[in-house]
Amino acid sequence: MKLTKIIVPTDFSEASFTAFQYAADLARKWDAEIHLLYIVEKLPQILSTVNYDKAKDNFINSVEDSARKKLKDLVSKFEDDISSPIKPVMRNGINYEEIIKYANEIKSELIVIATHGRSGILYTLLGSVAEKVIQLAKCPVLVVKPVDEEETEF
Numbered sequence: 001m002k003l004t005k006i007i008v009p010t011d012f013s014e015a016s017f018t019a020f021q022y023a024a025d026l027a028r029k030w031d032a033e034i035h036l037l038y039i040v041e042k043l044p045q046i047l048s049t050v051n052y053d054k055a056k057d058n059f060i061n062s063v064e065d066s067a068r069k070k071l072k073d074l075v076s077k078f079e080d081d082i083s084s085p086i087k088p089v090m091r092n093g094i095n096y097e098e099i100i101k102y103a104n105e106i107k108s109e110l111i112v113i114a115t116h117g118r119s120g121i122l123y124t125l126l127g128s129v130a131e132k133v134i135q136l137a138k139c140p141v142l143v144v145k146p147v148d149e150e151e152t153e154f
Contacts, residue, residue, distance in 0.1 A: 003030035005108045009037045009099050009129070012070050015114035019144040020078065023112040027084040032109075034086045036074060037102055038067050039095040064090065096132035103139055112142045 008023045010016040020036070027034050040063055071088035079086050091098040103111055115130040134141045 001109070003027075003032040003109045005035060005106050005110075006032050007035045007037055007099065007103055007106075007108045007111045009039065009095070009111070009113050009133075010071075010074070011038070012074075013114070013116070015116055015144070015146045018146065019112045019114035019142075020074075022142060022144050023110075024078065024082045024084075026110070026112070028082050031084060033084055034082075035089050035102070035106065035108065036071060036086055037089045037091065037099060038071055039098045040064055040067060040090060040092045041095060042093060064092075096129045096136070099129070099133050100136045103137055108139050110140050110142060111137055112144065114144050114146070116146060 003026060006023045006027055008016070008020050010020065020034070023034050026032065040060070067090055068088075071090060075086045075088050089102065091102060093101075099111065099113070102108075111133060113130045113133055115128065130141075130143050134143065
């Protein structure tokens with residue numbers, strides 16, 4: 001096995017930062033590049049049907065500008081910690097679909113993705129991006145679960 005490209009989807013949460021740390025460890029060992037991937041989700045159908053094209057465009061541009069800045073800040077924050085390159089990537093669409101498409105495009109050998117540990121009704125309503133990526137990805141997927149401070153004690 002040779003890792004050259006590792007994808008780390010991020011939603012800028014602590015859980016995704018934990019996934020990045022796992023990817024960074026692997027990137028150091030394999031001298032692989034990290035693709036830090038943020039997906040700008042499609043607008044909910046109710047919002048996209050409202051005839052406020054200018055306001056909708058301004059909203060989308062604002063979200064994209066904010067995401068670009070956050071990605072740039074993350075790369076700056078983490079690039080000193082690892083010698084491997086970190087490539088910020090932003091895509092628009094449905095999160096799990098775009099993760100899979102991007103992995104296929106760059107022929108990634110690994111996706112390191114965080115799960116938020118949701119269960120019950122929240123999981124039923126939102127689904128699991130990680131689960132869909134696991135089911136559909138052609139490359140291996142490493143799922144990183146959030147760690148509660150209480151659970152880390154032995």
